[in-house]
Amino acid sequence: MAINNDVLSIILGGGQGTRLYPLTESRSKPAVPIAGKYRLVDIPISNCINSDIKRMYVLTQFNSASLNRHIKNTYHFSFFSSAFVDVLAAEQTMQSKSWFQGTADAVRQSMHHFLRHDFEYALILSGDQLYQMDYKLMLKEHIKHGAEISIATIPVNAKEATSFGILKADKENIITSFIEKPDAKLLPDWTSEVSEEMKNEGRNYLASMGIYIFNRQLLIDLMSNPDTNDFGKEIIPNAIHDHKTLSYQFEGYWTDIGNIDSFFEANLGLTDSIPKFNLYDREQRIYTRARMLPTSKVSGTTLDKAVIAEGCIIHAAKIETSVIGIRSRIGKETTVINTYMMGCDKYESLDEINKNKTSILMGIGERCFIKNCIIDKNCRIGDDVRINGGKHLEDKETDQYVIKEGIVVIKKNAVIPKGYVI
Structure with missing residues (x-):
């Protein structure tokens, strides 16, 4: 051998x-x-x-x-x-x-x-x-x-x-x-x-x-x-x-x-309850970068079939059949369904928020509805945004997002203004 x-x-x-x-x-x-x-x-x-x-x-x-x-x-x-x-x-x-x-x-x-x-x-x-x-x-x-x-x-x-x-x-x-x-x-x-x-x-x-x-x-x-x-x-x-x-x-x-x-x-x-791709297999581990991130914090959220990575701060109302990536932030009364949110490369400090002069923070804001969506890294989604992906949507591209086969893909570093509807 x-x-x-x-x-x-x-x-x-x-x-x-x-x-x-x-x-x-x-x-x-x-x-x-x-x-x-x-x-x-x-x-x-x-x-x-x-x-x-x-x-x-x-x-x-x-x-x-x-x-x-x-x-x-x-x-x-x-x-x-x-x-x-x-x-x-x-x-x-x-x-x-x-x-x-x-x-x-x-x-x-x-x-x-x-x-x-x-x-x-x-x-x-x-x-x-x-x-x-x-x-x-x-x-x-x-x-x-x-x-x-x-x-x-x-x-x-x-x-x-x-x-x-x-x-x-x-x-x-x-x-x-x-x-x-x-x-x-x-x-x-x-x-x-x-x-x-x-x-x-x-x-x-x-x-x-x-x-x-x-x-x-x-x-x-x-x-x-x-x-x-x-x-x-x-x-x-x-x-x-x-x-x-x-x-x-x-x-x-x-x-x-x-x-x-x-x-x-x-x-x-x-x-899935028993995923076909097993990330929990001790013999066949998947390796990646070792990050020194805090644990994730979830407040008042109903979770169903949710995979949540480290370092997240979540106040959502509901997360269902979704993967939430590292350092994700999700605001109050927000619903996330059938979504892959990649997360963020860093946390924003208060100084950075003041310096950027933006009221839309990294992550998903409050009272949003997000379904059938991929959210790339470092996106800012304002309050009261509604994204309802599905086959009813035609393929389309804008500066901030792409729709492919009914899946809405929010581009890396995109800013979706408050109240926006897709």
Whole structure:
């Protein structure tokens, strides 16, 4: 069995993150706050640490300052170990003067950094997925089968299959063919061997999770071709015919946080009595920046399915099916339903309030009604504001907020005046 020093982890930060706009307006996708106190990038990094893989690169090219700051303030390892988490932003070199053109091109342009390290296997991960996985088990299967490439796959149903790259594997879990986002008519030819439990749920198709293991030399060879820019669309479909490629089936909770709708659902899902994503698992902890915040204080509020982070001051009338992030302030007689409030980066002192000459404080004011909403960091929502998101609202963008698929997203640092109605 390989030890952790045989593995180098490469976390792909993604492109501009337009589908998660406006949350990605001033930050890269991996830096987007999730679950009230974490960042998206904490998920793959925590999975690596829990799998005893402690050499990681995070590749990004857009708005990487806050991501850099988060990683620098969060992941500190012993001086006497080789462990690290480094951010690699797109850079001009003598060999390349262009931005990353895709997932494979990002790895290609950064290869000179990776090759400074000794490793036998490259673990390539996505920075915008929510799941808990022990990569050691995947690596063990990769070595046992003598694979050159392994792809983590998840069984999906026919409706979901048309949105994924679908792989076909034989009884030995060796991948024989691949199709990108197949038409529903083609699906009967693309079923694979799955467990009885998956069959009973109608999940007969193996979707690529965008999690790969490559043998070192093969990765070097594949990256030498400058005409291939993307793993899912080019590298994998071309490589499976010439290189032994293993399907590693994963049956736990996994969701791709690609757009506002899936991001919203994933966060509100944490309020379930038994959430599919378990933040309370002692074996698979999610790590993030250690903040010295006071406890949260709640006065006169009815709470139902509410997740509340540290350092909040809450006087609301009711909070239901909502995630309330760090340092949030919610005023009296306010109702918050189906909402993810990211919280604030700091507390406002009385001096700052006087200096800013604003009557609208950070957080949500009094007598507000907020429903189906994402409130980004450091927003100021005045008293008597009514935000009632839902499918009845058309998509729209203003300087202060965006409406996407009925979800109202209040932009970072936005000020919503008193009495405003959305």
